[in-house]
Every structure is written in C-alpha cells, then in structure tokens.
Amino acid sequence: MQMDERKKKILRAIIQDYIVTAEPIGSRTIARKFDLGISPATIRNEMSDLEVLGLIEQPYTSAGRIPSDAGYRYYVDCLMVEEELSGEEKAIIERETTRRINEIQEVITHTSKLLSQLTSLTSIVLGPLKGTSTFGQIHFLPYQPGQAIMVMVKDNGVVENHIVDIGFNVNAEELQQVAAVLNQKMRGQSLKKVKKGLLQEIHSELTKQHHLLDKALEMLAVILDGCEEKEQVYLGGTLNMLNQPEFRNLDKVKTLFRFFEEDESLKKLLQPTHEGLNITIGGENIFKEFHDCSVISATYRIDEETIGAIGVLGPTRMNYSKAIAIVDFMTRRISENLTRGCQR
C-alpha cells in the first residue's frame, strides 16, 4: 500500500487536530472540520489503511484515531509545513539574544526562560560542555590566613572563583609568582589536558624554581578539584507540563518531576545524535519515562565549536512546526551572539 495524496491529507488533518484537541478524532468529525470533499465513509476506508500502515491507532475499539509515533515521524519528515516565525516572535528573540551579556550563565538561564515562554513547553539548556573550554588565566588573591581566593577565567568567558585552603601562610607576592607560572604554562590549553598531566609537570618545576613549600602540591590538587567542569543543565517552564492533558495523572507528574531533578539524565536527553536539529519522538526516546514525550534540540556554537545544546520537551502531541522553528532560530541567534561576544 502506498501513501497517496489523499491519505497524506487525512493524516495531516488527524495530526493537526490531535495537536490541538488531544482527543481521538473520527471520520465524521474529520469530514465536518476539514473540507476534504469526501464523505466520512471514504475517510473511514482511508483511515483503515493508515492504521494498517501503522501511522495512526485506536486507543480502543470504536474510539476515534490518534497518530502513532510513526505517524508523527512521517508528519515531521514529510508532511509538516515549516512554520515561519511571526515578526513579533523574531523580534523578541533578536532583542533578548543580542542583549549585551558578560557571563555565559546569564545567557543560559535567560535562554531557558525565553524558550519555555515562547513554546509553552519545558525548555532544557545545556551549558558549556566538558572539554570545550580552554584555560584563560588564573589569579590568586589573599584571603584569610592559610586561605586564598582562586579566580579562574576560561576562554569561553566563564569565571569561577573558589576559596582554597593552603594550610600555611603565603603572601601576595608568592601567590602571584605561582599564578604567573601557571598562566604562562597553561594559557590556551584545554582543561582536560591541564588536569591530566600538565599540573604534575608544572608542579615539579615550581618547587624547583621558586622553592615554595612542598605543601604547594596540596594547593594544586585543590585547584584541580576546583576546576572540575560541571556541565550545568537548566530547566525552564516545567510547570507548562502540568497544563498538558497527558499529565492529568498525578503519578506521571511525580515521575516527570523526579526525572527533572536528575541532571545527568537530562543531559542525555539533549545528547545530539547528529549535527543540526534533533527530533526525538515518543518511543524513540531512550528513557521510558518520556515515551509519550518528544524532544526538539539543537546545539549552539562559538565559532565552529559546539559549546552546548538547547531543547524543548513536550508531549508527543506537541506543535512540532512551531517548536522546531523557535529552537532553530534561537540556536542560530545564540551562536551568532556568543561568537561575536568572544571576538570583541
């Protein structure tokens, strides 16, 4: 059996209706709502075919039909009319993403909020990925006796500070000497590399050259821990999920929100399977908790390097064309803005 033009029209009608109503739709209603020029009986026959093709299914005998995962997939791949964002929406995104930003954290939280507001879905934003940031500069500032404040700046604009215990007194000059060596040796190196071996090397050099006490080793170890790169995940609009009829069930809400608290799993949800826009529909999802959800995600870049990802999560019955348009447009804008920001 082949998909002909009429079958496509009917499938599109079913999906578009279901996206709005979340109710199974029958042949009679389709004939009434959509002006296809054919009778309910004909639609019934076609629907029967579509069911054999696995594109739609009946929740129970003599209910209407709803799209299957395969149906959504076919819709997204072949049927969907790509939506052009409204001028207003574009304007909002442009405005919000070109705002001058100094810290990448701000970009992330802000994006997350905007994304969930525009789509009425839950947004997931994945911050700087491991291994992408390189060392920029490090400084030590004296703090309490036996403690120093370490400020580390990465090339992607992230600034981190940590109070480190040194365990013995060091004066500002000594700290600066240490920092100078570190800066010289580590500039532009990936943090991974720094962690792996570079530190050892530097350490032996330091103890020789500057005769800083042997305990400097500990300090370096602390720094090492302090630099632990965390790929932060931000969620936005989690409450939007509660408005979806598929989450009327309290147990589902519980499972969902429990999942939302696990950063590691959320990251996996955004893991791109290929470059560009990723669309994961229903059962395609690796987590069974999300077998009735879909994820639209895309990666953002600084220059050509992938830095992180953004995405929206919603019921399988989401408005794909809109979600895709927004995620796509936003990643482009963010990438552009970040790239520009880092070049200035």
Place this chain on the structure above:
Amino acid sequence: MQMDERKKKILRAIIQDYIVTAEPIGSRTIARKFDLGISPATIRNEMSDLEVLGLIEQPYTSAGRIPSDAGYRYYVDCLMVEEELSGEEKAIIERETTRRINEIQEVITHTSKLLSQLTSLTSIVLGPLKGTSTFGQIHFLPYQPGQAIMVMVKDNGVVENHIVDIGFNVNAEELQQVAAVLNQKMRGQSLKKVKKGLLQEIHSELTKQHHLLDKALEMLAVILDGCEEKEQVYLGGTLNMLNQPEFRNLDKVKTLFRFFEEDESLKKLLQPTHEGLNITIGGENIFKEFHDCSVISATYRIDEETIGAIGVLGPTRMNYSKAIAIVDFMTRRISENLTRGCQR
C-alpha cells in the same frame, strides 16, 4: 468549659492519629486504637465538647473528627511532647554541618537538601540577608580590552565575581590603584552604606588623586550594580509535597509549584515574626495558598547577628514534634559552624 486531662488525652490521640493517617477518626476507632480506658460513648461526649471549643471539626455530618487549626495550635503549644532526635539523626546533622565549607552557597544548598531529607517535607533556606554583609575586599583583574573582572569578597565569606565593562583601556596597575583606594575606604563598611554615599565620596577623591579618567565613574556605577545583594532562596524536596494526600489534587499541585517559583513570596514565608523558632499553622499563614500548610522556621546567625533563615513547609497535618526538633537542632549547628568558620 475547661480542658481537663481527659480532653487533652483525646485531643492528642486525634491529632497524633490524623498526622499518620490523614483520615478523620471516630470515637469507636479512638477507643480501639488508644487505650484510654473509656468507652466510645464517653469519647463521643468529650469530642462534642472539643468541637464546641473549636479544637476539632467534622468534614461533614457523621464523619469522624479532624483537628482544626486551633487544635493544632493547642497541640503545639500545650500538648506536644518534645521529641528528642535519635542518635543517628543527630550524628548525620553533626557530620553534615561540621564538614569544612568555604563558600556559604554550599552551606545553603547542602542544608536545604539535608533538611528535606530528614523531615520528608519541603525545605526552604534563605541565604544571607540584605544589610548583614559588610565589605571585605575588592580586586580587579584585567580581562579583555575594555573589560575587567571584579572580585568582591564580603566579610561573611561570599565571593562574587562580575565582568565589568569599562569602555576604555586600563592597565593592571591602574586597576590595582583603584582597588587599593576602594579597599582602604570601604573595608568593614556595610554594603548599604557603600552604595548610599561612600562611593560618591571615593569617586571625587579618586579623580583628583589619581587622575584616572572621568569615565571611572561609569565603572563604579557598574560595580554598584554588580554588588546588588540578592537574598537567595533555596528549595529542597519539593517533590515530597506530592506524596502528601492533601496534594492529590492536580490544581493544588499547580498552585503550589507556581508559588515555589516566586522567590519573593517564599522569602516572606520565612520572615520571622519573633526571635527563635517560628511556627505558623494553617490559616495563620499570610498566603491563602498555604492555608492548609504549616511552616516551621528559625533564623541562623554568625556570632550574634542574624544572617538568614531555614524552614520546612508541609501540610498542616505534619509531624510537628519531629520537624521542630530537626529545624531547631539544625539552626543551632549551622550557626555554630558558621560562627566558627568566620573566626578562623
């Protein structure tokens, strides 16, 4: 009518049972479950009295009784046997709060987690309060051309960093000069004061003494904004609320979680009405969303100064003795630990 010993026993029985079962309890069941040595009929008469006194109420005719807000209040004030924490619980809290901590943020998030785990309720932790922190030291580190990283250390151990746009090039020395003056002038001053007038004063002095460009004014203004003290609120164990039978209703869950996203309101929830432990029961709460919830909160201190507050939020039908014991013990431990930490 007076509360005699028997009435108290019965009220206590009703409340203790309701805390566990969340179901109205009747005279017969009380007689069966609790060994009070009196018949259901007698209990019925007493319950009738307790109802007239406003301490218990019937959800509907011929259901059992449940405690009223006034009943809980009476229970908490007069009836409740103060609970001694188990050795194990104490040990956990001791261990978790004495852990060496450098940054106050860690203390807060950690406390929040621990608190919700131990009580199975939702925890709210309010971070450093406005006006309590004084200026410690400030540093400027060169960053990109026209930008510097400002690192500000407050006396309570909070370290903040911000990238500030200066708009013109300044070298490291000049930055250090500015920092030196600022440090000298501002050390130990409250941030409020710094903001209000001190900056103006310093600024006029700076331009005279060091002939730094007039635009330094802008930089100072940015710093001013950067130092905006935010009283951060942390929530923990919000999902615990979903296990409470009073939140079986999805609309309630929605309202609740929407509220959880409003930091400002959450802060008010913890606003202490008096020193020490605060207990707000049901309708006593200022927000109508929480008229079937209770809040147990307490403030924590560094030395004698109140820095923030911690609290737990749960259904009015919460285990008060346990919640109170835990909140009380934890604030003491945190205060001790923070005070010790700042003195070292």
Place this chain on the structure above:
DNA sequence: ATTTAGCACTCATCTAATGAGAGTGCTAAC
C-alpha cells in the same frame, strides 16, 4: 472501480440508584 449511505455493533463515559460502612447524637439504663 470508487464512493457513499445505511445499519448493526462496540465501547467509554455519564448518570442515577443502591447498599455498605463509619460515625454521630440521643435516650435510657447502669
């Protein structure tokens, strides 16, 4: 050969009715 009308049948959902169970309040006896 398609398309359509007609019709019997299915199944979820809504409504009303029924009965069980828990609990009360009152009265009278202990």
Place this chain on the structure above:
DNA sequence: GTTAGCACTCTCATTAGATGAGTGCTAAAT
C-alpha cells in the same frame, strides 16, 4: 458520670442503564 443501644446521616464504592461517538461491513449509487 459512664455506657449500651438504636435510629439516623452522609460518603463512597458499585452497579445498571442510557448516551453518543465511532467503527466495519454490505449494498447501492456514481
């Protein structure tokens, strides 16, 4: 003052129809 007995009340769970949307099949119409 306390208790047993009893009629009464109200919720909740269950059951039985009634309703309605929808299907699949067959036969007639195009």
